[in-house]
Amino acid sequence: MANLPILQYEDKILETVEQNPVVVIIGETGSGKSTQLSQILHRRGYTKSGVVGITQPRRVAAVSVARRVAHELGVRLGEEVGYAIRFEDRTSERTQIKYLTDGVLLRESLSNPDLNQYSVIILDEAHERSLNTDILLGLMKRLVKMRASNLKVLITSATLDGDKVSKFFSDCPILTIPGKLYPVEILYSEERPSSYLESSLKTALDIHIREPEGDVLIFMTGQDDIEKLVSKLEDKVRSLEEGSCMDAVILPLHGSLPPEMQVRVFSPPLPDCRRFIVATNIAETSLTVDGVVYVIDSGYVKQRQYNPSTGMYSLDVVPISKVQANQRAGRAGRTRPGKCYRLYPSRVYHDEFLDVTVPEIQRSSLAGSVLYLKSLDLPDIDILKFDFLDPPSSESLQDALKQLYLVDAIDGNGSVTSVGQTMAELPLEPSLSRTLLEANKYGCIAQALTVAAMLSAETTLLSGPSKTVEKKRKLAPPDLPDGSGLGDHIQLLQIYEHWYQTDYDIGWCKDNDLKVRGMMFVRDVRKQLSQIMQKLAKGPLDVLANRERQHRDYRSLRKALCVGYGNQLGERMIHHNGYRTLGFKPQVVQVHPSSMLKPDEEGKFPDYLVYHELIATSRPYMRNVCAVDMKWVMPIMNKVKTLDINKLSGGIDHIQKNSEEHVPDISKKEVAVTGLPGDRESRIQAARERFLARKATK
DNA sequence: GAGCACTGC
Missing domain, CATH: 3.40.50.300 (P-loop containing nucleotide triphosphate hydrolases)
Incomplete structure (x- = not known):
């Protein structure tokens, strides 16, 4: 010190x-x-x-x-x-x-x-x-x-x-x-490789053959590429002539790896053995691996972004920023002087990389943040004039206002309602906090708490799609409830209730491919939400799971979900199972193939449903859906007609001016990289065209 | 019939 x-x-x-x-x-x-x-x-x-x-x-x-x-x-x-x-x-x-x-x-x-x-x-x-x-x-x-x-x-x-x-x-x-880093020599490629996977492989082998001892950290974009590179590297290293190089261990490192696999990178290195750590950007800031002397930087990162004009998320491979590149290089100089191999020319670093990573505020749906700021009720703060270091686009702010209006969190003039004030107290996205308040009226708060908690941890629940698990799953399929055909929210509820009945048995989670840490997290979230709801209700609430006598069709809960997801409704097309989203910017979308929603005897999905999110991968999908009744949807559709965005935002001229000055609008910018799996927009567009073409021939 | 960067209240 x-x-x-x-x-x-x-x-x-x-x-x-x-x-x-x-x-x-x-x-x-x-x-x-x-x-x-x-x-x-x-x-x-x-x-x-x-x-x-x-x-x-x-x-x-x-x-x-x-x-x-x-x-x-x-x-x-x-x-x-x-x-x-x-x-x-x-x-x-x-x-x-x-x-x-x-x-x-x-x-x-x-x-x-x-x-x-x-x-x-x-x-x-x-x-x-x-x-x-x-x-x-x-x-x-x-x-x-x-x-x-x-x-x-x-x-x-x-x-x-x-x-x-x-x-x-x-x-x-x-x-x-100044810091205490050792100097890191930066080596640039002469041009961008056609395949950064092959290029990483070649660079890693070169280091192994030519350079003195020291571990190698390789930055890739995702689990898929990591697994591919790990297996290729293993093959190549094994085929090297015995005695020509020191031994090598190759370790993957990414977020969906079970914790016991993640900590392997912290165990002390073996003598005369070089470690290759193939990692996502988790190794950029979250985890620090000692002993790294060489860094290989692909120059790319996988980023989730929200497009406010469609209400859709996508996961794109995009170039990193200069700050990220420097951070990655710094990982080579923690214990002694190191080297960083950048798989791109210095021209790309200087001319193409942004100085700083595009702030999350310009890549997310802002409904929750806008409600939070509005509910602070600071007399001198108007959310649309709020002074951000990098202001979000006016489009994104308007999108947030519309969403909040549809779930009754703000009124027609853009002021927070008492419902909205209560929603802001809950650490949840607006659709779920609104669902909780509505469920409390219908006597199904315990179920709604479970659904909200499960969705807060949703991606951390099921074990990763690694190939070995897939194989195992075919032999012994997990015995999980199926949502009674009503969709994913109901399935998540049933899973938790089942787990509750086993008295939170860890073995049951493992048998059914549920991540133990994810389920524990759900339990914590549910407890926290229950406490906040009790406080807000100013009286005792029966929040224990499995206590409510319910119709088998979960009507009350689904009705509450319909109100909560008033901004995320879909209406099925007449002749097929595609849906059109309701609201301000209709999109044509499909139910995600992983959904538990069951079609009826004629093969049709329900006429109306709510979705948790829109995600554009190979096509635009609704992920996590729940069947709802038309008669619950109608009041919301009537509300859509009453919306006046000018009144909601109280005059928006100033922010438009503001945002044109500083905002690189991520939704429109060419972020995708040719030849990489990130070219989502064009793929979505192609899918849309295919869909329309098919429709035309019918 | 598809696929999951990383955080956090």
Whole structure:
């Protein structure tokens, strides 16, 4: 700790913080900013007038950094130094230094918009530009004006981002703290390879044959490519002449790998054995692998993005940003000088890569965030004039307003309703919080809580589609409930209720290919939601699972879902099983083939359904659907007719001007890369054309 | 008849 570069800057930091309400800190990797900034401010007495709060984008980071600081200060974790993450608050009245996830700080400012308990707020890793960090940046700008005398804000960022953040905060000072990285030699390819999988393979083998010992970290875009590269690399390494090279182990590393496989990369390296770690961007920030000396960077990343003009998500392979490229390269210089092989020319890095990753706020549906900001009810804040570092497009904001209007969260003038105010208290997307409130009226709150919790963890539930599991599954298909033919929401409900009846048996999860950690998470979420609902209802609610006497057709629950998903309805076409989405921008979509929805005797799906999300892969699909009745749909359709976007947004001219200035509109930008599996838009377009052609011939 | 980057309240 004594050698951390940041400590030489202690006086400079304190002097700057004293003279300025906001300071941007460029803290390079290994500078010690996350652990030391809080302690420096503590030593100067900033913890006497309030808590020093430090946000982290990830839970594990909040916990591990808090633990280290507590250790360095010689205090017990949870006393003077503590942390707060979802489901876990380890702070006390004595806490002076508090690490928390940015989501938790946002929740805190819902009940205390001035964040009075804090004397200092440090937004760490702001360059990662998570949705929550971006909203916090906007809130901080307002807060430092209001609490100019007693609040200091520090924002840590990356070199390429510092000027922009400083400008956002009235040209506040920027301090650069050098890191403790070893030099990393950057080697560029002469041109972009036609296949970055083959190119990675070749580069990895070259390193293995020519370079001295040291582990190799290879950045790929997804599980598929990782599995392919791992098996090819294994073949090639095995075919090398014995004794010509040292031994090698090849390890995949990605998010859907079971935890016990993930930790393999942390076990101590074997002597005279080179490790190849083939990873997604999980190894960019979330996981740090020791011993890496060589990095191979494909220059691509898989990103989920939302298109507000269609209401559809897609998962695209896109070029990384300069910040990401530098972050990847830095992974080679943690223990000694390293090398980074970039599988693209330097021209591409300089001319084509964006400086900073497109912020999440420009790639997500904003319904939840807009409701959150509106519900803060800050007199001087109008969401459409809200000062974002990178404002979302007006299209995206209008999309959010329309969605909120349809689920009764805002009225025709764009003001939050009492329903909307209550919805904002729940840590859920608007469709699910609205479902909970409606279910409470119909006496099926326990079921709705289960569905909401299951959907909060949906992607983490079923074990990954790895080929071995698929094979196993054919031999012994899991014995899971089928949703009674009514769709996926009902199936998720039945799965949880079944698990509840086994008394949360872990063995049952494993037997049925359910991820144990995912199901545990569902249990936690459900408990949290139950507590919040009890508080909101100002009285006891029977929230225990399996307690409600229900019709076999789950009518009450499906009716509640129909109201909650008032912005996500589909109407079946007359002659086939395609659907047209209802609402403002009708899309032609299909039920996802993985759905549990059952057609009737004539092979027809129900006339109406709600969907959890639209996802464009090879075609536009509705994922997670539930059958609903036409008579529940009609009131919502009538509401669509009453919508007036100009009234909703209270005049939108200013944001349109605003967004044209700074916003690279991700929905229209050419993000897809030729020849890569990311060219979604054109594939969707092609699918649409095929569909129309087929329709025309009928 | 298809497929899942990573977080987080």
